[in-house]
Amino acid sequence: MQKHLIGAAVGVATLALATTAAAQFKPEELIQYRQAGYSFMSWNMGKIKVNLDRDYNQAQVAGAANAIAAIANSGMGALYAPGTERDIGDVKTNVKPAFFENPEDVRDLAMDFNQKANALAEVAQGGDQEAVRAAFGQVGEACKACHDKYRAD
Protein backbone atom coordinates (compact mmCIF):
# COMPACT_ATOMS: atom_id res chain seq x y z
CA MET A 1 0.00 0.00 0.00
CA GLN A 2 2.81 2.38 0.84
CA LYS A 3 4.31 1.69 -2.57
CA HIS A 4 0.95 2.35 -4.17
CA LEU A 5 0.63 5.63 -2.35
CA ILE A 6 4.08 6.79 -3.37
CA GLY A 7 3.33 5.83 -6.96
CA ALA A 8 0.04 7.62 -6.80
CA ALA A 9 1.68 10.69 -5.32
CA VAL A 10 4.19 10.88 -8.13
CA GLY A 11 1.49 10.39 -10.74
CA VAL A 12 -0.83 12.91 -9.18
CA ALA A 13 1.99 15.43 -9.00
CA THR A 14 2.33 15.30 -12.75
CA LEU A 15 -1.30 16.36 -13.02
CA ALA A 16 -0.60 19.51 -11.08
CA LEU A 17 1.43 22.42 -12.28
CA ALA A 18 3.29 22.53 -9.00
CA THR A 19 3.08 20.70 -5.72
CA THR A 20 3.39 23.96 -3.77
CA ALA A 21 -0.32 24.37 -4.39
CA ALA A 22 -1.05 21.58 -1.95
CA ALA A 23 1.56 22.23 0.72
CA GLN A 24 -0.19 25.18 2.32
CA PHE A 25 -3.52 23.41 2.79
CA LYS A 26 -4.65 20.63 5.12
CA PRO A 27 -5.80 17.39 3.44
CA GLU A 28 -9.40 17.99 4.52
CA GLU A 29 -9.28 21.42 2.89
CA LEU A 30 -7.98 19.89 -0.35
CA ILE A 31 -10.90 17.43 -0.36
CA GLN A 32 -13.35 20.28 0.12
CA TYR A 33 -11.74 22.39 -2.59
CA ARG A 34 -11.87 19.59 -5.14
CA GLN A 35 -15.52 18.96 -4.30
CA ALA A 36 -16.18 22.69 -4.72
CA GLY A 37 -14.55 22.65 -8.14
CA TYR A 38 -16.64 19.72 -9.37
CA SER A 39 -19.78 21.16 -7.82
CA PHE A 40 -19.30 24.46 -9.61
CA MET A 41 -18.58 22.68 -12.87
CA SER A 42 -21.76 20.67 -12.38
CA TRP A 43 -23.83 23.85 -12.03
CA ASN A 44 -22.38 25.14 -15.27
CA MET A 45 -22.97 21.84 -17.08
CA GLY A 46 -26.59 22.03 -15.92
CA LYS A 47 -26.92 25.56 -17.25
CA ILE A 48 -25.57 24.58 -20.65
CA LYS A 49 -28.00 21.66 -20.79
CA VAL A 50 -30.96 23.94 -20.10
CA ASN A 51 -29.76 26.34 -22.78
CA LEU A 52 -29.55 23.50 -25.31
CA ASP A 53 -32.94 22.10 -24.30
CA ARG A 54 -34.81 25.43 -24.15
CA ASP A 55 -33.84 29.02 -24.89
CA TYR A 56 -30.25 29.36 -26.05
CA ASN A 57 -28.38 32.31 -24.56
CA GLN A 58 -24.98 32.41 -26.20
CA ALA A 59 -23.35 34.62 -23.55
CA GLN A 60 -24.55 32.37 -20.76
CA VAL A 61 -23.31 29.23 -22.47
CA ALA A 62 -19.95 30.83 -23.23
CA GLY A 63 -19.56 31.95 -19.63
CA ALA A 64 -20.49 28.52 -18.31
CA ALA A 65 -18.14 26.71 -20.70
CA ASN A 66 -15.32 29.10 -19.82
CA ALA A 67 -15.82 28.41 -16.12
CA ILE A 68 -15.72 24.65 -16.66
CA ALA A 69 -12.56 24.88 -18.76
CA ALA A 70 -10.78 27.29 -16.42
CA ILE A 71 -11.54 25.11 -13.40
CA ALA A 72 -10.34 22.04 -15.28
CA ASN A 73 -7.14 23.87 -16.23
CA SER A 74 -6.39 25.19 -12.75
CA GLY A 75 -4.23 22.28 -11.63
CA MET A 76 -6.81 20.17 -9.79
CA GLY A 77 -4.30 17.32 -9.54
CA ALA A 78 -2.83 19.12 -6.53
CA LEU A 79 -6.14 18.53 -4.75
CA TYR A 80 -5.42 14.79 -4.70
CA ALA A 81 -2.22 15.13 -2.70
CA PRO A 82 -1.23 12.37 -0.27
CA GLY A 83 -3.47 12.38 2.77
CA THR A 84 -6.63 13.01 0.78
CA GLU A 85 -7.34 9.35 -0.01
CA ARG A 86 -9.95 8.85 2.69
CA ASP A 87 -12.54 10.54 4.90
CA ILE A 88 -11.10 12.96 7.43
CA GLY A 89 -13.48 13.56 10.33
CA ASP A 90 -16.68 15.02 8.95
CA VAL A 91 -15.10 15.58 5.54
CA LYS A 92 -16.10 12.64 3.38
CA THR A 93 -14.62 11.80 -0.01
CA ASN A 94 -16.35 9.83 -2.76
CA VAL A 95 -13.10 9.06 -4.55
CA LYS A 96 -12.42 5.32 -4.68
CA PRO A 97 -9.03 4.05 -3.45
CA ALA A 98 -8.41 2.75 -6.99
CA PHE A 99 -8.08 6.37 -8.15
CA PHE A 100 -4.88 6.73 -6.16
CA GLU A 101 -3.57 3.35 -7.30
CA ASN A 102 -3.84 4.05 -11.04
CA PRO A 103 -2.13 7.38 -11.59
CA GLU A 104 -1.44 6.82 -15.28
CA ASP A 105 -5.04 5.95 -16.07
CA VAL A 106 -6.21 8.92 -14.00
CA ARG A 107 -3.83 11.22 -15.83
CA ASP A 108 -5.16 10.01 -19.20
CA LEU A 109 -8.76 10.54 -18.10
CA ALA A 110 -7.93 13.98 -16.72
CA MET A 111 -6.14 15.05 -19.89
CA ASP A 112 -9.04 13.82 -22.00
CA PHE A 113 -11.49 15.75 -19.85
CA ASN A 114 -9.42 18.92 -20.08
CA GLN A 115 -9.20 18.65 -23.86
CA LYS A 116 -12.95 18.18 -24.17
CA ALA A 117 -13.63 21.06 -21.78
CA ASN A 118 -11.32 23.32 -23.78
CA ALA A 119 -13.01 22.28 -27.01
CA LEU A 120 -16.42 23.11 -25.54
CA ALA A 121 -15.22 26.52 -24.38
CA GLU A 122 -13.87 27.14 -27.86
CA VAL A 123 -17.06 26.33 -29.77
CA ALA A 124 -19.22 28.06 -27.14
CA GLN A 125 -17.68 31.37 -28.19
CA GLY A 126 -19.55 30.99 -31.47
CA GLY A 127 -23.26 30.62 -32.07
CA ASP A 128 -23.33 27.11 -33.57
CA GLN A 129 -25.68 25.34 -31.18
CA GLU A 130 -25.23 21.93 -32.77
CA ALA A 131 -21.45 22.20 -32.40
CA VAL A 132 -21.95 23.15 -28.76
CA ARG A 133 -24.33 20.23 -28.29
CA ALA A 134 -21.74 17.81 -29.68
CA ALA A 135 -18.89 19.26 -27.61
CA PHE A 136 -21.11 19.28 -24.53
CA GLY A 137 -21.85 15.60 -25.04
CA GLN A 138 -18.15 14.87 -25.26
CA VAL A 139 -17.49 16.65 -21.96
CA GLY A 140 -20.31 14.71 -20.33
CA GLU A 141 -18.80 11.45 -21.53
CA ALA A 142 -15.39 12.45 -20.20
CA CYS A 143 -16.94 13.23 -16.80
CA LYS A 144 -18.73 9.88 -16.81
CA ALA A 145 -15.65 7.92 -17.83
CA CYS A 146 -13.91 8.94 -14.62
CA HIS A 147 -17.02 8.77 -12.41
CA ASP A 148 -17.79 5.22 -13.54
CA LYS A 149 -14.33 4.03 -12.58
CA TYR A 150 -13.33 6.12 -9.63
CA ARG A 151 -16.32 7.74 -7.96
CA ALA A 152 -18.20 5.88 -5.25
CA ASP A 153 -21.86 6.86 -5.41
Add this chain to the structure above:
Amino acid sequence: MQKHLIGAAVGVATLALATTAAAQFKPEELIQYRQAGYSFMSWNMGKIKVNLDRDYNQAQVAGAANAIAAIANSGMGALYAPGTERDIGDVKTNVKPAFFENPEDVRDLAMDFNQKANALAEVAQGGDQEAVRAAFGQVGEACKACHDKYRAD
Protein backbone atom coordinates in the same frame (compact mmCIF):
# COMPACT_ATOMS: atom_id res chain seq x y z
CA MET B 1 -39.93 42.89 3.71
CA GLN B 2 -41.86 41.56 0.74
CA LYS B 3 -41.14 44.79 -1.11
CA HIS B 4 -37.46 44.48 -0.27
CA LEU B 5 -37.35 40.94 -1.56
CA ILE B 6 -39.04 41.87 -4.82
CA GLY B 7 -36.61 44.75 -5.26
CA ALA B 8 -33.72 42.47 -4.44
CA ALA B 9 -34.94 39.86 -6.86
CA VAL B 10 -35.10 42.38 -9.68
CA GLY B 11 -31.66 43.71 -8.85
CA VAL B 12 -30.09 40.32 -8.45
CA ALA B 13 -31.59 39.26 -11.77
CA THR B 14 -29.61 42.00 -13.46
CA LEU B 15 -26.46 40.36 -12.12
CA ALA B 16 -27.28 37.16 -13.95
CA LEU B 17 -27.09 36.66 -17.67
CA ALA B 18 -30.44 34.92 -17.61
CA THR B 19 -32.86 33.85 -14.93
CA THR B 20 -33.30 30.44 -16.55
CA ALA B 21 -30.06 29.51 -14.87
CA ALA B 22 -31.80 29.47 -11.50
CA ALA B 23 -35.15 27.98 -12.44
CA GLN B 24 -33.95 24.41 -12.77
CA PHE B 25 -32.33 24.23 -9.34
CA LYS B 26 -33.73 24.16 -5.82
CA PRO B 27 -32.82 27.12 -3.59
CA GLU B 28 -30.66 24.92 -1.36
CA GLU B 29 -28.73 23.78 -4.44
CA LEU B 30 -28.17 27.39 -5.48
CA ILE B 31 -26.76 28.19 -2.02
CA GLN B 32 -24.40 25.21 -2.27
CA TYR B 33 -23.31 26.14 -5.79
CA ARG B 34 -22.50 29.71 -4.82
CA GLN B 35 -20.51 28.47 -1.83
CA ALA B 36 -18.65 26.08 -4.13
CA GLY B 37 -17.77 28.94 -6.47
CA TYR B 38 -16.36 31.11 -3.69
CA SER B 39 -14.56 28.16 -2.14
CA PHE B 40 -12.84 27.31 -5.41
CA MET B 41 -11.91 30.95 -5.94
CA SER B 42 -10.47 31.00 -2.43
CA TRP B 43 -8.21 28.03 -3.20
CA ASN B 44 -6.93 29.82 -6.26
CA MET B 45 -6.37 33.08 -4.37
CA GLY B 46 -4.37 31.08 -1.84
CA LYS B 47 -2.24 29.54 -4.58
CA ILE B 48 -1.47 32.93 -6.09
CA LYS B 49 -0.46 34.25 -2.68
CA VAL B 50 1.96 31.37 -2.15
CA ASN B 51 3.44 31.97 -5.59
CA LEU B 52 3.99 35.64 -4.80
CA ASP B 53 5.44 34.88 -1.36
CA ARG B 54 7.71 32.00 -2.43
CA ASP B 55 8.53 30.41 -5.78
CA TYR B 56 6.71 32.04 -8.67
CA ASN B 57 5.29 29.61 -11.23
CA GLN B 58 3.83 31.67 -14.03
CA ALA B 59 1.68 28.89 -15.48
CA GLN B 60 0.17 28.09 -12.10
CA VAL B 61 -0.62 31.74 -11.38
CA ALA B 62 -2.15 32.20 -14.83
CA GLY B 63 -4.30 29.10 -14.39
CA ALA B 64 -5.45 30.20 -10.95
CA ALA B 65 -6.25 33.74 -12.10
CA ASN B 66 -8.15 32.38 -15.11
CA ALA B 67 -10.24 30.16 -12.85
CA ILE B 68 -11.12 33.08 -10.56
CA ALA B 69 -12.08 35.31 -13.48
CA ALA B 70 -14.08 32.62 -15.28
CA ILE B 71 -16.03 31.78 -12.12
CA ALA B 72 -16.67 35.47 -11.50
CA ASN B 73 -17.90 35.86 -15.09
CA SER B 74 -20.19 32.82 -15.04
CA GLY B 75 -23.32 34.63 -13.93
CA MET B 76 -23.18 34.01 -10.17
CA GLY B 77 -26.02 36.49 -9.65
CA ALA B 78 -28.40 33.68 -10.57
CA LEU B 79 -27.22 31.87 -7.44
CA TYR B 80 -28.91 34.53 -5.28
CA ALA B 81 -32.38 33.90 -6.68
CA PRO B 82 -35.44 34.37 -4.44
CA GLY B 83 -35.63 31.60 -1.86
CA THR B 84 -31.89 31.61 -1.16
CA GLU B 85 -31.99 34.39 1.46
CA ARG B 86 -31.87 32.11 4.48
CA ASP B 87 -30.81 28.70 5.80
CA ILE B 88 -32.68 25.78 4.27
CA GLY B 89 -32.52 22.70 6.47
CA ASP B 90 -28.90 21.72 6.88
CA VAL B 91 -27.80 24.14 4.17
CA LYS B 92 -26.65 27.29 5.92
CA THR B 93 -25.91 30.60 4.25
CA ASN B 94 -23.54 33.28 5.55
CA VAL B 95 -25.06 35.98 3.36
CA LYS B 96 -26.60 38.75 5.47
CA PRO B 97 -30.22 39.77 4.74
CA ALA B 98 -28.88 43.24 3.85
CA PHE B 99 -27.35 41.73 0.70
CA PHE B 100 -30.81 41.07 -0.70
CA GLU B 101 -32.09 44.50 0.36
CA ASN B 102 -29.41 46.50 -1.45
CA PRO B 103 -29.32 45.17 -5.01
CA GLU B 104 -27.76 48.29 -6.52
CA ASP B 105 -24.88 48.32 -4.05
CA VAL B 106 -24.38 44.58 -4.52
CA ARG B 107 -24.35 45.01 -8.28
CA ASP B 108 -21.70 47.72 -7.99
CA LEU B 109 -19.56 45.54 -5.73
CA ALA B 110 -19.97 42.55 -8.05
CA MET B 111 -19.04 44.55 -11.13
CA ASP B 112 -15.99 45.94 -9.37
CA PHE B 113 -14.94 42.45 -8.33
CA ASN B 114 -15.37 41.11 -11.85
CA GLN B 115 -13.31 43.96 -13.31
CA LYS B 116 -10.50 43.36 -10.81
CA ALA B 117 -10.59 39.59 -11.42
CA ASN B 118 -10.39 40.13 -15.17
CA ALA B 119 -7.49 42.55 -14.72
CA LEU B 120 -5.63 39.96 -12.61
CA ALA B 121 -6.21 37.26 -15.23
CA GLU B 122 -4.88 39.63 -17.87
CA VAL B 123 -1.62 40.53 -16.12
CA ALA B 124 -1.13 36.93 -14.94
CA GLN B 125 -0.63 35.90 -18.56
CA GLY B 126 2.63 37.84 -18.47
CA GLY B 127 5.59 37.39 -16.20
CA ASP B 128 5.54 40.73 -14.35
CA GLN B 129 5.26 39.59 -10.75
CA GLU B 130 4.88 43.08 -9.33
CA ALA B 131 1.98 43.77 -11.69
CA VAL B 132 0.41 40.50 -10.58
CA ARG B 133 0.99 41.43 -6.93
CA ALA B 134 -0.78 44.75 -7.42
CA ALA B 135 -3.70 43.23 -9.32
CA PHE B 136 -3.95 40.44 -6.74
CA GLY B 137 -4.19 43.03 -3.97
CA GLN B 138 -7.00 44.77 -5.82
CA VAL B 139 -8.94 41.52 -6.13
CA GLY B 140 -8.46 40.85 -2.42
CA GLU B 141 -9.81 44.30 -1.58
CA ALA B 142 -12.83 43.74 -3.83
CA CYS B 143 -13.53 40.43 -2.05
CA LYS B 144 -13.22 42.14 1.33
CA ALA B 145 -15.44 45.08 0.37
CA CYS B 146 -18.36 42.70 -0.10
CA HIS B 147 -17.49 40.39 2.80
CA ASP B 148 -17.29 43.30 5.25
CA LYS B 149 -20.77 44.47 4.34
CA TYR B 150 -22.68 41.35 3.49
CA ARG B 151 -21.02 38.23 4.88
CA ALA B 152 -21.86 37.05 8.39
CA ASP B 153 -18.77 35.42 9.88
